[in-house]
Structure formats: structure tokens, C-alpha cells
Amino acid sequence: MIKALIVEDELYIRKGLLSMIDSLDKEVSVLGECESVKDAVAVTKACKPDLVFLDINLKDGNAFDFLEQVRDIHFKIIFITAYEQYALQAIKNGAIDYILKPVDIDELEDAIDRAVKSESRIQEEQVQIVKNQLVHKQKNKLVLRLQEGYQVIEYDKLTYCKSDKGYTTFYLDNGKKYMASKPLKEYEGQLDFNSFMRTHQSYIINMNFIDKYDKDGYVFLKSGEKIPVASRRKEEFISRLMEE
Known part of the structure; x- marks a missing residue:
């Protein structure tokens, strides 16, 4: 018992x-x-x-x-x-x-x-x-530890994140970008799940910045970036997209 x-x-x-x-x-x-x-x-x-x-x-x-x-x-x-x-x-x-x-x-x-x-x-x-x-979630921000110090990024300004060779680059809606020396998985758990989704092994996107999704499996952000959606994540992505 x-x-x-x-x-x-x-x-x-x-x-x-x-x-x-x-x-x-x-x-x-x-x-x-x-x-x-x-x-x-x-x-x-x-x-x-x-x-x-x-x-x-x-x-x-x-x-x-x-x-x-x-x-x-x-x-x-x-x-x-x-x-x-x-x-x-x-x-x-x-x-x-x-x-x-x-x-x-x-x-x-x-x-x-x-x-x-x-x-x-x-x-x-x-x-x-x-x-x-x-x-x-409560703070509505992410704090990155960079070589030159600490960078505060507000969730509603972050358009997407891209991972490459153990580094992660954060792209903001004002055109700025910041690179941190940790892989994407280190940040995935810190991002607000209601707004962000990992669409691919190398990408997390802010669902609020999506312009369109095409039949070839790519997301186009309002700023023009073209980001892939992995086939195994397609169903979840479309479901999330329809909820927006």
C-alpha cells in the first residue's frame, strides 16, 4: 500500500x-x-x-x-x-x-x-x-552571461534563438543579436513555453513573430528569417500555431 x-x-x-x-x-x-x-x-x-x-x-x-x-x-x-x-x-x-x-x-x-x-x-x-x-515566467526576461558581462533580454523582444557548435545566438526584434557560450538546451527550459517553441534541433522561435508557415516546412518570421520545422515537430507546431 x-x-x-x-x-x-x-x-x-x-x-x-x-x-x-x-x-x-x-x-x-x-x-x-x-x-x-x-x-x-x-x-x-x-x-x-x-x-x-x-x-x-x-x-x-x-x-x-x-x-x-x-x-x-x-x-x-x-x-x-x-x-x-x-x-x-x-x-x-x-x-x-x-x-x-x-x-x-x-x-x-x-x-x-x-x-x-x-x-x-x-x-x-x-x-x-x-x-x-x-x-x-514571472520575471518576463532572460539574463545571459556573456564575456563582457550580463545581458538582459525581454521575452517579448526575442524573435528566435539559433544554436551552432555549442553556442547559442539570440536575435532581437531591433536587429541586435547576442552570442552565449552554452548550447540551446541550456536555455530551452528558461523560455516561456506559451510564447516559444523549439521547431528544430538548432532553433527556438517566438510564436508571436510568425508571419507564415509554408508547405515545405519552413516558418517565416515577420522580420524575414526563414526557419525550418523538423518533421517530427510539425504536428505540435501546427497545433500551437492554430491556438495563437
């Missing part, structure tokens, strides 16, 4: 989760509910749960305040979140699962099944990835 803890500041969501978990008849026993960081830390240290259903925003802080105070993380986490894709994309890439609010019982069942079957535990670096997503 898996021991679970629900950490969520909304009473109706906690009760809804309890009801759904009971109805699913899984090998999950909910040992408690918490609405604050303080209570969650105390219960976690005392009861040592195997699985935590964790909301992002809590009564007296957020999920990352809780994780930092627990420190030694030996439990699996399923985020219960209202945050959109910029956080979820990072979560998907790690050993962390998520359920979007309002909670769907089928998604809850799938998440629990994956948690039960998985042998992996959450890693601190995966928590940091999600935390970085939230921090950078």
Missing part, C-alpha cells in the same frame, strides 16, 4: 481528490491533508509518505518552499496545478507527473498508475527545472 499526502490550499479540491482516489480503488492510502507549507513539512517528516499530491501555490508559500524545507526528497510527486504549458513541459521531461485543474478522474488514475509502477524518485535537479520555469 502506497502512503500518500495531499498538499493543497483549496478545501474543495482536497475533498474532491480524496473522493476520486477512494472511487478508483487503487493501492493508495491517504494519510493526511495539508493546506500550508508549514503543515506539509511537519507531516512529511513525521509520516514519510511515498507519494505527494502537491499544489504549486499554498496558503503560506509555494510547492518549492515545501520541497526546499523537506530537503531529503524520498517520495514521488504528482503536481496538481493550474499553471499552463510553460511549467508542464518541464514537468513532462522529468520524473514528475502533473494533473491540470480542474482534476479529471481519468488523468488522476493514469498519474497514480505511473507513480505506482515507476521505480524512479524525484531528483532535485528536476525540481529546479520546474522552479526555473516559474521564476523566469
Whole structure:
């Protein structure tokens, strides 16, 4: 039997989760509910749960305040979140699962099944990835470390990024560009997922600067740049484009 803890500041969501978990008849026993960081830390240290259903925003802080105070993380986490894709994309890439609010019982069942079957535990670096997503989203800017110092780039001014031989060049809408000595993957997790998409191994584009997409698989930005869309990313790209 898996021991679970629900950490969520909304009473109706906690009760809804309890009801759904009971109805699913899984090998999950909910040992408690918490609405604050303080209570969650105390219960976690005392009861040592195997699985935590964790909301992002809590009564007296957020999920990352809780994780930092627990420190030694030996439990699996399923985020219960209202945050959109910029956080979820990072979560998907790690050993962390998520359920979007309002909670769907089928998604809850799938998440629990994956948690039960998985042998992996959450890693601190995966928590940091999600935390970085939230921090950078709130700041609406990216800070590059360059040879001559630090360059601040606002998301709404960045048209696209291009990677070449371990370096990444950032192109702005005013014609300026800056080169940083890190590969593209180092910055992908810091960019707002709602606005940016990696269309190709070497490119991330700002969806707000798209002029058109042609049948040959190329994006044309408003500034005239022609950027490829990899075939395996085509379906996702078109779906994102239609949502704009």
C-alpha cells in the first residue's frame, strides 16, 4: 500500500481528490491533508509518505518552499496545478507527473498508475527545472552571461534563438543579436513555453513573430528569417500555431 499526502490550499479540491482516489480503488492510502507549507513539512517528516499530491501555490508559500524545507526528497510527486504549458513541459521531461485543474478522474488514475509502477524518485535537479520555469515566467526576461558581462533580454523582444557548435545566438526584434557560450538546451527550459517553441534541433522561435508557415516546412518570421520545422515537430507546431 502506497502512503500518500495531499498538499493543497483549496478545501474543495482536497475533498474532491480524496473522493476520486477512494472511487478508483487503487493501492493508495491517504494519510493526511495539508493546506500550508508549514503543515506539509511537519507531516512529511513525521509520516514519510511515498507519494505527494502537491499544489504549486499554498496558503503560506509555494510547492518549492515545501520541497526546499523537506530537503531529503524520498517520495514521488504528482503536481496538481493550474499553471499552463510553460511549467508542464518541464514537468513532462522529468520524473514528475502533473494533473491540470480542474482534476479529471481519468488523468488522476493514469498519474497514480505511473507513480505506482515507476521505480524512479524525484531528483532535485528536476525540481529546479520546474522552479526555473516559474521564476523566469514571472520575471518576463532572460539574463545571459556573456564575456563582457550580463545581458538582459525581454521575452517579448526575442524573435528566435539559433544554436551552432555549442553556442547559442539570440536575435532581437531591433536587429541586435547576442552570442552565449552554452548550447540551446541550456536555455530551452528558461523560455516561456506559451510564447516559444523549439521547431528544430538548432532553433527556438517566438510564436508571436510568425508571419507564415509554408508547405515545405519552413516558418517565416515577420522580420524575414526563414526557419525550418523538423518533421517530427510539425504536428505540435501546427497545433500551437492554430491556438495563437
